[in-house]
Amino acid sequence: MEVFKKHYVAIIGGSISGSEAANLLAKNGFRVVVFEMNKLPYGKIEDGLPSWHISLRDRQQKEIDKKLNQENIRFVPFTKIGNDIPFKDLVENWGFSAVILANGAWQDRTLSIEGINKFKNKGLIYQNDFIYWFNHKHEPDYNGLKFQIEDNAIVVGGGLASLDVVKIFMIELVKEKLKSKFNIDEDIFTLEKKGIDKVLLNHNINFNQLGINGVTLVYRRNAEDMPLKSPRDESVESLLKAKKVSGKLLNNYLEKYKFKFKPLSIPLDYVEENEKFKGLVLQKVMLYNGRIVPIENETEILYSNMLVSSIGSIPEKIEGLEYDYASLKMKEYTDYHVFGYNNVFAVGNAVTGRGNIQESKQHGKQITKQIIDDHLTEDAFEKWLVNLNDTIKTNVSKNIDSIINKIKNRDIQPDDIIQRIIDKTQELNDKNGYIDYASWIAKHTPVRLETLIKNNKA
Ligand SMILES: Cc1cc2nc3c(=O)[nH]c(=O)nc-3n(C[C@H](O)[C@H](O)[C@H](O)COP(=O)(O)OP(=O)(O)OC[C@H]3O[C@@H](n4cnc5c(N)ncnc54)[C@H](O)[C@@H]3O)c2cc1C
Known part of the structure; x- marks a missing residue:
């Protein structure tokens, strides 16, 4: 052709x-x-x-x-x-x-809590901005948005990208405490590759000695529902296997990077004090036939100065x-x-x-x-032309007429x-x-x- x-x-x-x-x-x-x-x-x-x-x-x-x-x-x-x-x-x-x-x-999906975007970049951070900053902040001429890593931060998400966000927080927090409390230099690459648990073990340090509370990952479903492992195909067996692996992967991450996990919770509202973001109100939910159902009168407040929304990009x-x-x-x-x-x-x-x-x-x-x-292809243009001929007299615009003339003359470009x-x-x-x-x-x-x-x- x-x-x-x-x-x-x-x-x-x-x-x-x-x-x-x-x-x-x-x-x-x-x-x-x-x-x-x-x-x-x-x-x-x-x-x-x-x-x-x-x-x-x-x-x-x-x-x-x-x-x-x-x-x-x-x-x-x-x-x-x-x-x-x-x-x-x-x-x-x-x-x-x-x-x-x-x-x-x-474009980050907007967190659907009315009014919360007034805290954007002042307590509320969106994932794309956050990772961009993390990747480029060491460059001498970096002049983009700047963020502080805060202990106790909340990350809302559930996909692989949200795990990257919690890892960044925990790795940066541990790196800073190792330096300030124990005068130990560990770079982010070692902490990520070996895991916080192994690095601390090497130095004979217990996680509690660091004085870190840790970040919390909030997810609307359970660990095994996270899309951490894609099923091989659509069969029930593959789907169940992928769920099991996703659950295991999350447990490994929790052990390795020491963050906290709050499943079956969705953001409902925020806490504000002196015009500052101070926390997130969570609606507790349950799963009924795979659907998320809010549990009446069951809410929880997580107090924090920082929230990262990692609920997907569009x-x-x-x-x-x-x-x-x-x-x-x-x-x-x-x-x-x-x-x-x-x-x-x-x-x-x-x-x-x-x-x-x-x-x-x-x-x-x-x-x-x-x-x-x-x-x-030439064939495709000709096929297109033939198909168009039936309707051309009734509803084709001037613009298409001129394109067709060009195609007929083999003169598209x-x-x-x-x-x-x-x-x-x-x-x-x-x-x-x-x-x-x-x-x-x-x-x-x-x-x-x-x-x-x-x-x-x-
Ligand atoms: C946090 C995060 C972690 C990830 N980790 C992994 C991983 O570990 N392993 C993995 O396999 N995948 C990972 N992914 C997914 C993977 O990065 C994407 O699937 C892949 O990069 C998508 O490729 P793309 O070309 O479609 O889009 P993109 O990589 O987003 O490329 C789009 C391009 O279009 C340009 N562009 C956008 N708008 C315009 C415009 N108006 N005019 C001109 N140019 C424009 C952008 O600058 C960009 O260069 C991750 C994604 C995220 C967000």
């Missing part, structure tokens, strides 16, 4: 799923522009995975580099679609034959796109073809809102293959459109001082904490 190789396809987001899509398109002869809002294209790998995942981070980043640093791919960093370039402008005026959203899920809304509550609205019967457009698609966390690296990679690959097969895409992206890159992929990445990769520790500078 012949592919129109002249096309320029735009991808929004250069991380796991975006680089996968770009690579597959480039390998199939398409030209690709990858717009990335940050200087680096690594998304959650750089700013979401806690920085102790050194080898996972380095391996994934190398893979992304290999995928993006190709002749057919123009990387346009530091350019946010929706801000620097309006989405509709990109789709309607730039002349791309397709636009693929691979922009992930970067795609950041982009003007020009429609959403069904938190999810990008898709065309009927598809889960990747974006509603309202013929040539806009979505891959990775932008669609799934969850999942791990492998799942996001797989999703990027599978869906891009489908986009190529179903929408970007004539040279002047291609040249305009090249000129416009060049202009953006000139403004940012971007010359080529490798030198840009080298210039903007921040100093790593492990390097500072190795050189005794942290």
